[in-house]
Amino acid sequence: MPPGDLVSALGTAAARDALVVTAETNAISMMLILLVGTPAAYWVATRETRLRDVVVTFVELPLVLPPAVAGIGLLAAFGRLGLLGGSIEALGIDIAFTQTAVVLAVTFVASPFYLRTAVAAFESIDPTLPAAARTLGAGPARVFLRVALPLASAGLGAGAALAFARGLGEFGATIMFAGSLQGTTQTLSLAIYEQFDLDFDVALAISAVLVVISGTVLLSVKLLTRWRSASPSLIPFAPSTRTST
Amino acid sequence: MALRLSFAHSLRTFDANVDLGVDDGETVALVGPSGAGKTTTLRVVAGLLRPARGSVSVDGDTWLDTATGIDWPAERRRVGYLFQEYALFPHLDVAANIRFGAPRGEAVDGLLDRFRIRGLARARVSELSGGERQRVALARALARRPKVLLLDEPLSALDAHTKAAVRAELHELLRGLGLPTIIVTHDFEDAAALARRVAVVVTGRVVQQGLAADLVARPVDAFVASLTGASLLHGTARAEENGLTEVVLDDGRSAWSSDVANGRVALAVHPWEVSFARVQVIDSAMNHLAGAITSIVPLGNRARVRVGELVGEISTSSLERLGLREGEVVIASFKATAARLLPLP
Numbered sequence: 001m002p003p004g005d006l007v008s009a010l011g012t013a014a015a016r017d018a019l020v021v022t023a024e025t026n027a028i029s030m031m032l033i034l035l036v037g038t039p040a041a042y043w044v045a046t047r048e049t050r051l052r053d054v055v056v057t058f059v060e061l062p063l064v065l066p067p068a069v070a071g072i073g074l075l076a077a078f079g080r081l082g083l084l085g086g087s088i089e090a091l092g093i094d095i096a097f098t099q100t101a102v103v104l105a106v107t108f109v110a111s112p113f114y115l116r117t118a119v120a121a122f123e124s125i126d127p128t129l130p131a132a133a134r135t136l137g138a139g140p141a142r143v144f145l146r147v148a149l150p151l152a153s154a155g156l157g158a159g160a161a162l163a164f165a166r167g168l169g170e171f172g173a174t175i176m177f178a179g180s181l182q183g184t185t186q187t188l189s190l191a192i193y194e195q196f197d198l199d200f201d202v203a204l205a206i207s208a209v210l211v212v213i214s215g216t217v218l219l220s221v222k223l224l225t226r227w228r229s230a231s232p233s234l235i236p237f238a239p240s241t242r243t244s245t
Numbered sequence: 246m247a248l249r250l251s252f253a254h255s256l257r258t259f260d261a262n263v264d265l266g267v268d269d270g271e272t273v274a275l276v277g278p279s280g281a282g283k284t285t286t287l288r289v290v291a292g293l294l295r296p297a298r299g300s301v302s303v304d305g306d307t308w309l310d311t312a313t314g315i316d317w318p319a320e321r322r323r324v325g326y327l328f329q330e331y332a333l334f335p336h337l338d339v340a341a342n343i344r345f346g347a348p349r350g351e352a353v354d355g356l357l358d359r360f361r362i363r364g365l366a367r368a369r370v371s372e373l374s375g376g377e378r379q380r381v382a383l384a385r386a387l388a389r390r391p392k393v394l395l396l397d398e399p400l401s402a403l404d405a406h407t408k409a410a411v412r413a414e415l416h417e418l419l420r421g422l423g424l425p426t427i428i429v430t431h432d433f434e435d436a437a438a439l440a441r442r443v444a445v446v447v448t449g450r451v452v453q454q455g456l457a458a459d460l461v462a463r464p465v466d467a468f469v470a471s472l473t474g475a476s477l478l479h480g481t482a483r484a485e486e487n488g489l490t491e492v493v494l495d496d497g498r499s500a501w502s503s504d505v506a507n508g509r510v511a512l513a514v515h516p517w518e519v520s521f522a523r524v525q526v527i528d529s530a531m532n533h534l535a536g537a538i539t540s541i542v543p544l545g546n547r548a549r550v551r552v553g554e555l556v557g558e559i560s561t562s563s564l565e566r567l568g569l570r571e572g573e574v575v576i577a578s579f580k581a582t583a584a585r586l587l588p589l590p
Contacts, residue, residue, distance in 0.1 A: 132332035134319035135291050136346035136389050146345070150336040 009205035014198075017183040018191035018206065025099055025187065026167050029106040033114050033163055038156065041115050042148060045122030056119070063112045067172025070108055074177040078104065101178035102185050110167035114159040121155025122148060158224045165217045168210065247271075248393050248425040252289050252299025261285055261296075261449030267393075267425035273454075274428045274436035276472060277446035283429040284329070286446075287395040290427070291326050292319035303392050303425075325391030325424070329398045331382035333370040339381050340366040346388035356384040376407045383418070394419070394426040400435050412438055433457075433472050445469050461515065467587045470513035475585070476556045477513055482506040482586055489531070489581055496553075501531040502584035509589040518583035519557030521550060521575045523567060531581035538571050552577050 009015065044055055062070060078095045079085045088095060095101050125148060133147045149156075171189045178185040180194060188206050195203040247269040253262045261282035267273050275283040288294035290301055292308065295316060301309040308317045333342050339362055343353045357363040360380040365373065373381065379399065386394070399415060400408050416439050419426055430436050436443045437457035444454035445468075453465045457473075464470035471477050480494035484505050492500045492512050500512055525533060536552040541564070543549075548564045550557050555577050569575060 126332070128328050128330070128332040129334060131293050131319075132326065132328055132334075133345065134293065135322075135324055135326040136385065137320050137323075138345070139318070139320050147334065151334075 005201060006205040006208055009199070009201040010209065012199070012202050014182055014186075014191055014195060015202055015206055018186050018188045019209075021099065021102070021183065021185065022168065022187040022189075025102040025106055026164065028103045029110060029167050030160065030164055032103070032107050033111045034160060037111055037114050038118060038149075039144075041118030042122050042144060044115075045119045059115045060112050062109050063116075067109065067170075068176060070173040071105065071176025074101070074105060074108060074173060078177075096177060097179045097181065097185060099178075099184060102174055102187060105173040105177050106167040106170045109170050109173055110163040113166050114156075114163035117159025117162060118152070118156050121152035121159065124155070125151045154224055154227060158221050161217045161221045161224065165214055168213060168217075247304055248290070248427075249300070249302045250286070250290055252286075252296035252301075254285065254289070254294070254296035254299070256280075256282060256285060256449060259448045263446070263449070263451060265427070265444065265451070267427060269425055270420075270423040271442065272419050272426040272428060272440040273442045273444060274430055274440035275444050275446050276430055276433055276436045279431060281446045282449040283446050284397055285449075287326065287397055287427060287429060290322075290393060290395055291324045292317060292322045323389060323392045325383075325386030325389055325394045327379075327382050327386050327394075327396040327399055330402055331378045333373075333378060333382055333385070335370050337370070338366065339368050339370070339373070342370065342381055343385045343388050346385045348390070351388075353384070353388055356388055360384040374407075375403045376411055379403065379411060383415075387422075391424065394422065394424045396426065396428045398430055399428065399439075400430070400432070415439060433460075433474060445472060464513065464585065464587065467511035467513065467589060470511065470585060470587055473515070475513035475515045476519075476554055477511045478554050479509075479511055479589070482508060482510040490586060492584075492586065498534060500534065500584065501581040502586045503582045504584070504586035506586040506588060510586045511589055513585040513587055514555070514579050514583055516549065516556045516558035518579045519555060520578050521552075521557055521559060521563075521567065521569065522578065523575060525576055526578075528578065529580065530578040532579050532584065533576050534578075535574060535576045537574050538569060541569065541571055550575075 044052055075096060076082050077084055078088065078101070080089060080094065080096060085095070095104065129151065130143050130147055133143045138146065169189055170187070171193070174185070174187060175190055180186045180190040186194065188210055192203045192206050195206065248267040250266070251264045253260060263282065263286050265273065265286070275286060277283055285294060289296050289299065289309070296311065298311050299309060300307065300311065307315050308322050309315060334345065337345065340353065340357065343356055347353050357366055360383060362377065362380055362384065365377060365381070370378065370381070379402070400412055403411055412435060419439065428436065428439055433443070441456065442454060443457045443460055444451045445460065446452070447468060453460060453469050460469060461473045464473060464475070467477055478492070478494050478500060480492040480500070482490050482492045484490045484507055488503070490502050490504060490506050492502060492510060494500055502512060534552070534555060536555070538550060538552055540551045541548055543561065546561055547558050548561050550559060550564070550569065552575060557577055
């Protein structure tokens with residue numbers, strides 16, 4: 001198949017709609033994951049409570065859960081007949097089979113990838129650095145923004161890239177919870193599945209796009225990790241030996 | 246008393262119980278082995294560790310009082326804390342590191358000049374030498390306008406070559422600042438050079454405190470004696486009629502001390518009290534112990550000669566004059582009045 005045909009196959013309504021839906025839903029998901037996930041990961045990383053293990057287990061659950069189960073779970077929670085569905089519907093909001101459902105599904109399956117990496121990044125910060133910041137008059141917010149966040153930034157970036165890649169490929173939970181309605185909930189992955197029967201060229205073209213995006217993401221993670229190990233920001237210049245108490 | 250501190254806190258294998266007061270302009274050194282609770286003491290003052298019980302007050306402000314529930318957060322306590330490895334922020338350049346501690350918007354040019362680091366203002370922390378890092382860390386700590394200075398092993402991250410110069414500089418700086426200062430170190434020599442008062446901390450307790458010279462002259466126990474650099478010879482003491490005490494050393498030889506003691510003791514003698522001879526001489530020294538030289542360590546214009554448990558320090562010219570070599574038998578002499586007897590449990 002010549003590359004020209006691939007490009008024109010991307011011009012079909014199905015492909016264009018899927019691209020828009022994917023871009024919108026993933027952008028919102030990533031924003032949610034970063035804005036809520038970053039402080040949450042910091043909170044988890046700086047606590048030594050038993051609650052921490054509970055939170056971590058809960059966060060990691062979507063990683064091991066089969067996507068179909070995740071879809072059923074989301075339906076059971078937010079569907080019209082679900083646990084929270086009734087009260088949400090009373091507010092005049094219907095989530096299942098809307099773009100909101102796509103965002104929820106993507107967020108649900110992608111967030112653990114970010115959270116795990118983010119917690120690890122925050123935990124790898126030499127604890128004397130935040131301590132030093134506090135003795136220099138920095139309150140908790142300033143310690144987070146000026147010390148923890150910049151020091152963890154490379155790890156956070158890598159985690160965000162992984163979560164983005166996972167969200168982009170999200171299929172199972174989305175098709176069960178949001179359906180595959182072109183222009184509303186049909187993401188690129190779902191469009192591939194549908195076009196596989198309708199127009200194989202379109203399916204192939206979309207797949208090619210995803211290969212390029214995934215490759216770029218993977219490459220950026222590698223570069224970030226390399227930058228991270230080469231950057232002085234994550235290797236303490238002198239090993240922190242806490243021999244004396 | 247500008248800084249008043251008292252706390253009890255349970256550490257891994259023992260309970261720390263420290264009571265300390267430091268005057269304005271006074272420097273107190275906490276000396277002791279690793280894990281004795283020295284850094285814990287600094288962390289309590291800085292508010293990085295809340296002790297089970299205790300209080301900290303500075304200039305009349307109560308920073309911590311567990312009895313009444315007062316506990317200022319670390320960011321509110323004005324301490325200049327120099328961390329062991331300096332804890333400079335690797336993602337900030339030198340100037341930004343120092344500005345981090347300064348009140349909002351305040352220029353730090355004065356500090357850059359004072360610590361001779363203006364040329365390094367834009368440098369990343371990873372590019373600095375050990376001595377430069379220490380100056381940056383000190384400048385940053387002072388940018389905070391501290392009321393108390395806490396220095397955790399300020400010299401241990403430096404190589405021997407820069408250490409002596411930095412130590413002299415630091416001493417000068419502390420004198421000029423006039424702040425109550427606590428220095429933590431495991432090196433008695435550093436403590437004696439930097440601080441007026443030295444407190445020896447062992448398993449969470451101050452076992453002895455006083456002027457460095459007092460600790461050298463009158464150590465309360467064998468640990469303090471060895472910390473001040475004395476050699477320890479173990480044996481059994483028996484007070485004699487003549488006012489002297491004979492110590493039968495564990496190797497069967499005898500030594501004499503003007504201290505009065507009975508039972509198991511450690512005989513402590515400082516290196517500068519020990520002299521060496523090739524043949525037995527008739528002199529006023531009561532103690533002449535023959536033995537083979539196990540090591541000779543040159544220290545600039547002096548040399549440290551070890552004969553078994555006994556260490557003596559002599560000038561290199563004496564060393565050359567006597568032609569001493571490792572393995573040769575010499576007679577080590579010291580006066581009974583230079584031998585301290587410290588009871589052993």
